[in-house]
Amino acid sequence: GASSSSSSTGSDAASGDTIKIGIFEPKTGENGGGGAQEELAIEYANYVRPTVTVGGKEYKIQLDWQDNQSDKTVAVTAAQKLIADGVVGVVGGYGSGVCIAAGSYYSNAKIPAIGTSCTNANVTLGNDYYFRACYLDPFQGEVMANWAYSNGFTEVATIDNIGNEYTSGLVKTFTDSFTVLGGTVVDSETFQTNESDFKAILTNIKNSGVKAVFAPTDYLYAPLLLNQAHDLGLDVQWIAGDTWYSNVLIQDAGDNANGVVADTFYSEGGNPEFDAGFKEWLNADASRKATNLDTDAIVGNHAVSYDAYMLLCDAIEAADSLEGPAIRDALAALDESEGYACGPYKFDANGDAIKNTSYICQITSGEWTYQSTETVQK
Amino acid sequence: MADKNVVLNIEHLTMQFGGVIAVNDFSAQVKEGEIVALIGPNGAGKTTAFNCITGVYHPTNGKVDFCGETIANSFKISHTPDEITKLGIARTFQNIRLFPKQSVFDNVLIAKHMRAKQNPFTATFRLNKSEEQRSREETWQLLKEQGLDKYADWEAGSLPYGMQRRLEIARALATGPKLLCLDEPAAGMNPQETDELAEFICQIRDKYNLTVLLIEHHMNLVMGISDHIYCIDFGKMIAQGKPEAVASDPKVIEAYLGTQEERDA
Amino acid sequence: MISYLLQQLLNGLSLGGAYALIAIGYTMVYGILRMINFAHGDEFMMAGYFMIFSLAVFPWYFAIPFVILCTIVLGVVIERIAYKPLRSAPRMSVMISAIGISYLLQNLANYLFTAMPQSYPQIDILKHVYTFGNISVSRVTIIAPVLTIVLTFLLIMLVNHTKLGMAMRACSKDQETARIMGIKVDNIITTTFVIGCGLAAVGSILYFTDRNTVQPYSGSLPGLKCFVAAVIGGIGNIQGAVIGGFIVGICQIVITAMGYSVFSDAFTFALLVLILIFRPSGLFGEKAVQKV
Amino acid sequence: MKVKEKRNLILSIVAVLLCCLYLFILESDSVVHSYAITIIERSCIYAVAAVSMNLIIGFTGQFSLGTAGFMCIGAYITGVLTIPVEMRDQIFYLYGMASWLHDIKLPLIVTLILCAVVCAGIAALIGWPVLRLKSDYLAIATLGFSEIIRAIFGWDGLGKITNASYGVSNIPEFKSIFECVIISAVCIVIMILLVNSSYGRAFKAIRDDDVAAEAMGINLFRTKQLSFVVTSAFAGVAGGLLAVYMRSAVTSTFTVALTYNILLMVVLGGIGSISGSILGAFIVTGSQEWLRFLDREYTWSELIPGIGNTGFGAMNVPLLRNGFRMVVFSLLLMLVVLFWNHGLTGSKEITWDRLINGAKKLMRSKKEKAVSEAE
Amino acid sequence: MLEIKGLSINYGGIEAVRDISFVVPSGQIVTLVGANGAGKSSTLRSIIGLVKAKSGSIKLAGKELMGSSTDEIVRNGITLVPEGRHVFPDQTVLENLKIGAYLRKGNLDEDIEKVYSIFPRLKERSWQAAGTLSGGEQQMLAVGRALMANPKLIMMDEPSLGLAPIIVNEIFEIIKRVNEVGTTVLLVEQNANMALHVADKAYVIENGRITIEGTGKELLKDERVKKAYLGTTA
Numbered sequence A: 001g002a003s004s005s006s007s008s009t010g011s012d013a014a015s016g017d018t019i020k021i022g023i024f025e026p027k028t029g030e031n032g033g034g035g036a037q038e039e040l041a042i043e044y045a046n047y048v049r050p051t052v053t054v055g056g057k058e059y060k061i062q063l064d065w066q067d068n069q070s071d072k073t074v075a076v077t078a079a080q081k082l083i084a085d086g087v088v089g090v091v092g093g094y095g096s097g098v099c100i101a102a103g104s105y106y107s108n109a110k111i112p113a114i115g116t117s118c119t120n121a122n123v124t125l126g127n128d129y130y131f132r133a134c135y136l137d138p139f140q141g142e143v144m145a146n147w148a149y150s151n152g153f154t155e156v157a158t159i160d161n162i163g164n165e166y167t168s169g170l171v172k173t174f175t176d177s178f179t180v181l182g183g184t185v186v187d188s189e190t191f192q193t194n195e196s197d198f199k200a201i202l203t204n205i206k207n208s209g210v211k212a213v214f215a216p217t218d219y220l221y222a223p224l225l226l227n228q229a230h231d232l233g234l235d236v237q238w239i240a241g242d243t244w245y246s247n248v249l250i251q252d253a254g255d256n257a258n259g260v261v262a263d264t265f266y267s268e269g270g271n272p273e274f275d276a277g278f279k280e281w282l283n284a285d286a287s288r289k290a291t292n293l294d295t296d297a298i299v300g301n302h303a304v305s306y307d308a309y310m311l312l313c314d315a316i317e318a319a320d321s322l323e324g325p326a327i328r329d330a331l332a333a334l335d336e337s338e339g340y341a342c343g344p345y346k347f348d349a350n351g352d353a354i355k356n357t358s359y360i361c362q363i364t365s366g367e368w369t370y371q372s373t374e375t376v377q378k
Numbered sequence B: 001m002a003d004k005n006v007v008l009n010i011e012h013l014t015m016q017f018g019g020v021i022a023v024n025d026f027s028a029q030v031k032e033g034e035i036v037a038l039i040g041p042n043g044a045g046k047t048t049a050f051n052c053i054t055g056v057y058h059p060t061n062g063k064v065d066f067c068g069e070t071i072a073n074s075f076k077i078s079h080t081p082d083e084i085t086k087l088g089i090a091r092t093f094q095n096i097r098l099f100p101k102q103s104v105f106d107n108v109l110i111a112k113h114m115r116a117k118q119n120p121f122t123a124t125f126r127l128n129k130s131e132e133q134r135s136r137e138e139t140w141q142l143l144k145e146q147g148l149d150k151y152a153d154w155e156a157g158s159l160p161y162g163m164q165r166r167l168e169i170a171r172a173l174a175t176g177p178k179l180l181c182l183d184e185p186a187a188g189m190n191p192q193e194t195d196e197l198a199e200f201i202c203q204i205r206d207k208y209n210l211t212v213l214l215i216e217h218h219m220n221l222v223m224g225i226s227d228h229i230y231c232i233d234f235g236k237m238i239a240q241g242k243p244e245a246v247a248s249d250p251k252v253i254e255a256y257l258g259t260q261e262e263r264d265a
Numbered sequence C: 001m002i003s004y005l006l007q008q009l010l011n012g013l014s015l016g017g018a019y020a021l022i023a024i025g026y027t028m029v030y031g032i033l034r035m036i037n038f039a040h041g042d043e044f045m046m047a048g049y050f051m052i053f054s055l056a057v058f059p060w061y062f063a064i065p066f067v068i069l070c071t072i073v074l075g076v077v078i079e080r081i082a083y084k085p086l087r088s089a090p091r092m093s094v095m096i097s098a099i100g101i102s103y104l105l106q107n108l109a110n111y112l113f114t115a116m117p118q119s120y121p122q123i124d125i126l127k128h129v130y131t132f133g134n135i136s137v138s139r140v141t142i143i144a145p146v147l148t149i150v151l152t153f154l155l156i157m158l159v160n161h162t163k164l165g166m167a168m169r170a171c172s173k174d175q176e177t178a179r180i181m182g183i184k185v186d187n188i189i190t191t192t193f194v195i196g197c198g199l200a201a202v203g204s205i206l207y208f209t210d211r212n213t214v215q216p217y218s219g220s221l222p223g224l225k226c227f228v229a230a231v232i233g234g235i236g237n238i239q240g241a242v243i244g245g246f247i248v249g250i251c252q253i254v255i256t257a258m259g260y261s262v263f264s265d266a267f268t269f270a271l272l273v274l275i276l277i278f279r280p281s282g283l284f285g286e287k288a289v290q291k292v
Numbered sequence D: 001m002k003v004k005e006k007r008n009l010i011l012s013i014v015a016v017l018l019c020c021l022y023l024f025i026l027e028s029d030s031v032v033h034s035y036a037i038t039i040i041e042r043s044c045i046y047a048v049a050a051v052s053m054n055l056i057i058g059f060t061g062q063f064s065l066g067t068a069g070f071m072c073i074g075a076y077i078t079g080v081l082t083i084p085v086e087m088r089d090q091i092f093y094l095y096g097m098a099s100w101l102h103d104i105k106l107p108l109i110v111t112l113i114l115c116a117v118v119c120a121g122i123a124a125l126i127g128w129p130v131l132r133l134k135s136d137y138l139a140i141a142t143l144g145f146s147e148i149i150r151a152i153f154g155w156d157g158l159g160k161i162t163n164a165s166y167g168v169s170n171i172p173e174f175k176s177i178f179e180c181v182i183i184s185a186v187c188i189v190i191m192i193l194l195v196n197s198s199y200g201r202a203f204k205a206i207r208d209d210d211v212a213a214e215a216m217g218i219n220l221f222r223t224k225q226l227s228f229v230v231t232s233a234f235a236g237v238a239g240g241l242l243a244v245y246m247r248s249a250v251t252s253t254f255t256v257a258l259t260y261n262i263l264l265m266v267v268l269g270g271i272g273s274i275s276g277s278i279l280g281a282f283i284v285t286g287s288q289e290w291l292r293f294l295d296r297e298y299t300w301s302e303l304i305p306g307i308g309n310t311g312f313g314a315m316n317v318p319l320l321r322n323g324f325r326m327v328v329f330s331l332l333l334m335l336v337v338l339f340w341n342h343g344l345t346g347s348k349e350i351t352w353d354r355l356i357n358g359a360k361k362l363m364r365s366k367k368e369k370a371v372s373e374a375e
Numbered sequence E: 001m002l003e004i005k006g007l008s009i010n011y012g013g014i015e016a017v018r019d020i021s022f023v024v025p026s027g028q029i030v031t032l033v034g035a036n037g038a039g040k041s042s043t044l045r046s047i048i049g050l051v052k053a054k055s056g057s058i059k060l061a062g063k064e065l066m067g068s069s070t071d072e073i074v075r076n077g078i079t080l081v082p083e084g085r086h087v088f089p090d091q092t093v094l095e096n097l098k099i100g101a102y103l104r105k106g107n108l109d110e111d112i113e114k115v116y117s118i119f120p121r122l123k124e125r126s127w128q129a130a131g132t133l134s135g136g137e138q139q140m141l142a143v144g145r146a147l148m149a150n151p152k153l154i155m156m157d158e159p160s161l162g163l164a165p166i167i168v169n170e171i172f173e174i175i176k177r178v179n180e181v182g183t184t185v186l187l188v189e190q191n192a193n194m195a196l197h198v199a200d201k202a203y204v205i206e207n208g209r210i211t212i213e214g215t216g217k218e219l220l221k222d223e224r225v226k227k228a229y230l231g232t233t234a
């Protein structure tokens, strides 16, 4: 099938009637998997909307992919490569660390960027040119604390991945909110990145006797935790963040995944039109489906990535310009409700999408099912 | 009570490796200006005795005095090989240990490092030019005297074997020793080369006022140049004295030399 | 409390068993080539992928030998391509070649199988969970240490009491002289890789069955730890590698259980450094005395 | 002899001027050239690290793999001391920054010197136990120390100072490419001077034969220690520079993989050759970038113009996709290791004489070819 | 039995051996003498296949060996006692002997006894690790190990190197005894005096070329040999 791609030769962004949009995602490294999913959604978005109109002229959009390898040193050069290629704006990426590393280069080059699923506050903080389509870590922590407390868990254990800003941020806000609500975190366990043996901490948790565990880790660790917990006979309510919301978890962890609760930016069914279109596009090409791990299930990362692309296009059209500062201003002023997977968008002073709802889903009998919508008043 | 003339005084030296007693209660004296030979069957402990003297091993028992200063004993393990070299004992090795990839000149120049007045800072920022200059000049001087100057740019490893032995001795001389210890300098040399070596050793002894301690299996060389011989077997001294006396000692013949008939056979 | 301790001990033993099997591979290759086979951890990772694919086709009793075979072939091919041409090259080049192969395997896995973790198939007979009161163990937890000890015993018999073992020991000391004895040194080295990779494959089955997912970098951290284990035990020494493996496994569990997971790797290394300071060639390593 | 020296001097001056000119061109429009600038900056920083590693591995023969650890120390020191004071509360939002440290902000040069001093001090301490070990044992012990250092910096007990494993971000970037290049050059020049001094000869003596070196009156331990301390100090500086380059310092950057990567540059360039290490750093960094085009999918019509209309033209090139670049990179690496196993420079320095002789040989062989073809 | 023709060996650019030809007749002791670095060891090492020769031919009983791998050559009945003994230090004396017979099948006890009868000292030490033997004992072991292969031709590279005079005598005794049992011997020696005494045939190698050849007795009387290799005192 035809895939959209760019040629690396053209240096001028608006050469002829094409412009370039940079895709800043990890294709390799620890987050390579997540990056691939987001790319897929961006590719779809590009398929849905292959052009923008500026100054009455229609420009074809070329996607310029650069792999940041989930590595901060590489992220800098990947960002520079995008800048050198003359992209109009950047979409991406998965994982906050790389975005933070690259962020200042975009702002120096006056190129607006829209974060997809980088949930750390520092991505947009103090950076005028970085925007973000998803919500922030503290919000998720609060949501999950609410859910846990209101579902009768007053004592929980937490599992933190040291060095992972996402996990640690969530654990911290969860702990704070949960304590304020009146619950106690009985046992807070930690592990290091790349660890794959969790029996020691799981045994500790088992020993502490809690009924629920909050483990907002990267997806990588989810099946490991669940399966090892099963082997140890640890039977608890697993609560996690958006990263666990993935059909692969059901594949990887099988029955052990039953009961897991996670929140997400987007839950399938939230926007039937988007779901249908994306699924159709996915199913049209076996290689796309393969990249999506052979399912046509839609996760939050798909939705926010799609939205990020759309937001950028909208801003370009709103600004009616290909100049970075103008697009940035248009993004800052943007207040749109139509055409996105995750509902209306508006950015706050930091450039973060103002979102106050999160969808909570649970795996029941081998399928993610929508549970409730949690809203937090800021 | 050190005799003024005694340069090296070994007392009851013992060196044990696990169950093996390589050197067993060995005592010896080396007087200034002498060439003293250490002979004995293979594995008798000659090289080990050298290693104790030069600080490579720390003896299990006994002590070694050099010019009145104790350089090795069983409790004090503070003298490392480099300190001993600094005190004035230089050595060569049974298996040649040059720096084979470096030039002949650099091989000798390295021996000057120890005595140059410098520290890493001055050396890095070239604040010790005169010192460096002097080291280089002295090295040239020595190479010329040893007839090695035409090889100065060669890689040491590519020298003919005999030259390598000679270079190793030159390098040892460059450290400015009072006592020179040679471990089988003639090993792997043919009789003619061995004769040349004998002459060479006598020459440098006179020229640099050296005392020489020598291990060797070539009896022609040993008998020809030594003033005094110690013979050891199983780490124990079995004979000592003037060459002729040792050569005719029945214990030495039995353990080491073999009878005349055997040699002629 | 007792059951808690017992459970943690079991965790440590099973982890240690898998580590030990991998550590043997390091030790054997080092013993014979004086070279750290940095790619060993990645061969182990590849074994994980092989299992995923073969179990999709075969029943487990075919899949397991098949995986072992594939890993062995991989190891032998690597040896032939990347190490054999460098027999007379400086040691450092061989080491870099090993690092290069390790890069290559990781990147290849990344390219072929994507960076997304793939779920490791469940081998039901290994996953059966036993429950004794408060303690739960899966069968693999028990099998790992037992199998390790049995295999080690067989291996030691092989090395010390067979002609092949004699030739292996000869090659590890002096390849040239071994050649003069009529030993086909290359074949012996290949055999060593066969054994090392076979054990890595078994280790990988035990390890991944317990951990359920494989991704391109799954091999690097266990690889490093097993290497540490081999050094702690005295590299080149099979018994040492096994004991080292158990020490590293148990320490890791203990430190993590105590809540210092930040320091679990650091502790392993600190232990290593401490052991090396007092025993510069590991616990059971041959003393490297330089005869002057 | 004299003429040659003069020629070489002139050539060197011309080369340096050309480099400066190139940098000026880049600098004059830094936005357009930003990609080239970052590649050069990164290469320079890695060159410092590679040369420093070569000092201990290539020149002193001590197989130490602690580079990443010392770079980590350098990066954190630089990070913590140079981020703008007003950003600090934001960055340390989890732990809060220690009050005594909160308002200390130093110029880059001062922090880099501090990096060097601190790393040297730590190296002196670490060196005391580990430098007694030999070859592989030393390697694994230093590797271990580097992991321990990483764990300490990632430990939340130090969160008030290091921001634990979240690292410090928003480090001010280089003012211009010259800042990075000049600092790197100065570091490398200092190491070259050291290597060519009497101490450098002592290093090489230890590398070639430590027993003989000791017999030459070289204090083994102190000399190894010196080499280790200098290596670590410059690794620290390289780490500091890297932090500025990345604009952040996080423990996860300084893993064993980083050490291997630098080792790769050293060996690729040629162990024991400083110019080789610099070359290695530029080649490894550069080629990873140049090969970027391999990472995305092409349709055949993009590669071979004119076949777009056939059905074939719309098909993807099956090989090119995510991760293929790194596969190619590792294959290239293996080829170099297998066919130039003494490194690109063959462990000798690149000199003008060598370059000119090489060029002459090339010309001659071409001429000969031309001649033989003519015949 | 062994016929070398036009053998040349290069190391990098250096020509170590240039166009050497000689024969080793069955049942005899042939010796190569020469100064250091003359190329004697290189010649032996290329015969056994450890060093690749540039050109030439090596024939054993009419069979071309050039280009075969070391183990094939050893299979053909040649073995080498390497310069510097090279026993396997961690293995016992007995194991070292068994490795010597690596290519042979069947019962070794008889052969081991035979070696023990030649070297009674080895029997006493059969359980000792070879690395802890004295130099002379190691040399005996190296020879014994080579004999275990039951070779037609045994090549010895400087067996007297670094040995005490008494042991040197013993070694030459052994060489004679080995030859008496019917093994052909190719001997390389610095100690020209003794070597020429035992040799049936001798060649002098200088700078990679054969310059003088003749029977042992002839060479002992040769003026050039006397001057260069036997020393003034001999």
Ligand SMILES: Nc1ncnc2c1ncn2[C@@H]1O[C@H](COP(=O)(O)OP(=O)(O)OP(=O)(O)O)[C@@H](O)[C@H]1O
Residues within 6 Å of the ligand: B017, B020, B021, B022, B040, B041, B042, B043, B044, B045, B046, B047, B048, B049, B094, C289, C290, C291, E131, E132, E133, E134, E135, E162
């Ligand atoms: N580092 C060591 N560890 C164990 N044993 C040793 C060590 N060094 C020497 N020995 C043993 O000590 C004994 C004496 O060895 P030494 O090298 O001193 O003999 P030698 O007299 O020099 O013999 P040769 O003439 O063959 O050189 C030998 O049995 C040797 O194996």
Ligand SMILES: Nc1ncnc2c1ncn2[C@@H]1O[C@H](COP(=O)(O)OP(=O)(O)OP(=O)(O)O)[C@@H](O)[C@H]1O
Residues within 6 Å of the ligand: B161, B188, E011, E012, E014, E016, E034, E035, E036, E037, E038, E039, E040, E041, E042, E043, E083, E190
């Ligand atoms: N591996 C090698 N690489 C390069 N040159 C070598 C190598 N081995 C030997 N040579 C060179 O080849 C020449 C012949 O060496 P060879 O060892 O054959 O001499 P030899 O007659 O056995 O001398 P010796 O009496 O010292 O044993 C010498 O110049 C030596 O330096």
Ligand SMILES: [Mg+2]
Residues within 6 Å of the ligand: B046, B047, B048, B094
């Ligand atoms: Mg000796």
Ligand SMILES: [Mg+2]
Residues within 6 Å of the ligand: E040, E041, E042, E083, E157, E158
């Ligand atoms: Mg020889």
